[in-house]
Amino acid sequence: MVSSPAPDRKAAIEVCHLTKRYNGVVAVDDISFEVRAGEFFGFLGPNGAGKTTTVRMLTGIIRADGGSALVMGFPAGSLKAKQMASVVPEMANAYTDLSAWDNLMLMADLYSIPARTAKERARELLHTIGLLERKDSQVRAYSRGMRQRLILAMALISDPEVLFLDEPTSGLDVQSSRLIKELLLKLNRAGKTIFLTTHDMDEANQLCHRVAIINKGKLIAINAPEQLKLTASRRHSVEVSFANSIHPSTLATLPGVSDVQRLGDKYRLFTSAPGEVAAAVVSLAHAHGFKIISLNTLTPSLEDAFLALTEEAKHA
Amino acid sequence: MPEHALVWQQLRRLLVIALKDIRIYYSKGPVVVFGVLFPVFLFLAFSIGRELTIDFMMPGLIGMVLFFTATSISPVVVPWESQARTLERLMSCPLRLETIIAGDIFASFLFGTAISLVPIIAALALGVTVSSPVLFGLAVLLASLCFAALGNIFSVPPSNVPATVNMIAAAVRFPVIFISGIFIPLQQLPTWGQWIAYISPLTYFTDIARGCIQGEAHLPLVVDFALLLAFTIVFLVLAMRLHHRTMPRRL
């Protein structure tokens, strides 16, 4: 079956004023954004931010209450959009009574993939995810990591143009998690558009071209990870630990320090001028005869950017 | 894609869904054994010692087995999938919700039809003759579809606990077998009893079966078939419509 070409090939996902309410409570609040074809797009937010609800609307599992979304130019949830996309849902399972092989063949049949193509792809995918030897055993006997790898393979058997993943690595063992991330990067290099939700800043930082930050259903920023970190430039910091105990207020009075946090045996001094603060800390230590054990300057992480942005959103 | 190609595509996928159901749910040994034994024992419990003829017993037994097996699993497929966390992934596939529901109903239909062959063959082996095998066969197929759709409606409330759904199912299934002319033929019921019987689709199948086996149906066969067909259409439409409403609440 040949589907007619989508009207606009440059955008893989177009979201326009998308809104979803549950019993009057807004879960996703009028969000708009665009994901370019071939982009690795991160959707970052804390628990309950509305990530899963957004993915479900984009993959046609639930209906939006307002706004619209297109996937590869077709309305989200339409058969054409679904045929071109796949999803790894947040809490999904394969059929545990079936083998990995049969699960893959089932998915292939539901997407009308010709049997030969399906078998070739299944072998290749099983090899990639390291389950080729176990392909005929029931999924019941698989570990959580093996299942998640299989679920990813099930999403890939239809060779989708757009892949949605809802926190695919959360709670996984390190190997499975790394394998999944590497596979995603490989797919993206091959031209696939990837929409990844996560609450893990490092993951978003490592993988994504651009990251959207969502909090309480609202989109509060959307940019490249490095750009987002810039927005938190006031949250550069100096981390210092002393051999002697010292009162934090002494550190707070240093010029240029906006905030002091105590983290274990270390103090973290937030500032926009980390070099000067570091020098001030050294002279302070000299003057009082404190012994410095370690002294580091830290650039803001995506997490800092996230905190800064959510703070701003709260005050706005 | 032209409309007919779309229909074919969805029909093929419907079949994939049905085969999946059969493999996963129906191929479990205990389910099948229970599906046959339970109605047989229930039937024997109510007919033993009543000196009934084989020709009288068989239409009722076939009707009961068909009713019980065709409604046994279709109620729990959706809750099971939801609990096993396979439903969301299925809903993201290029399938209409109608395709998923119809696939589940079709699986139940195949199961009911296949299992009802057991009492039918037993009846033939015991020397029962069927006067018009084609009509009887049609009635089995239609009734099986009707009951499978009814069973699917039991799973509409968005409870993901199969036990809850089973309770709803039991609350409908047990009364139905007592008001459908299985143990007491329609003509022996008082008028009010007959009116109650007419609200059960199983009544019409039993009546057709009595017509084909005993040669004495209470209603004209055309009426039986028309009403059975009407019930089937209503149940199918209801199953699709209602699941549209409750499916999102299962996630």
Ligand SMILES: Nc1ncnc2c1ncn2[C@@H]1O[C@H](COP(=O)(O)OP(=O)(O)O)[C@@H](O)[C@H]1O
């Ligand atoms: N099926 C549902 N019924 C009612 N409320 C829901 C449902 N799903 C999500 N919510 C609410 O919507 C908000 C967003 O949830 P969700 O999209 O799951 O967030 P996330 O995936 O970012 O953790 C939360 O407040 C959650 O409680």
Ligand SMILES: [Mg+2]
């Ligand atoms: Mg979520």
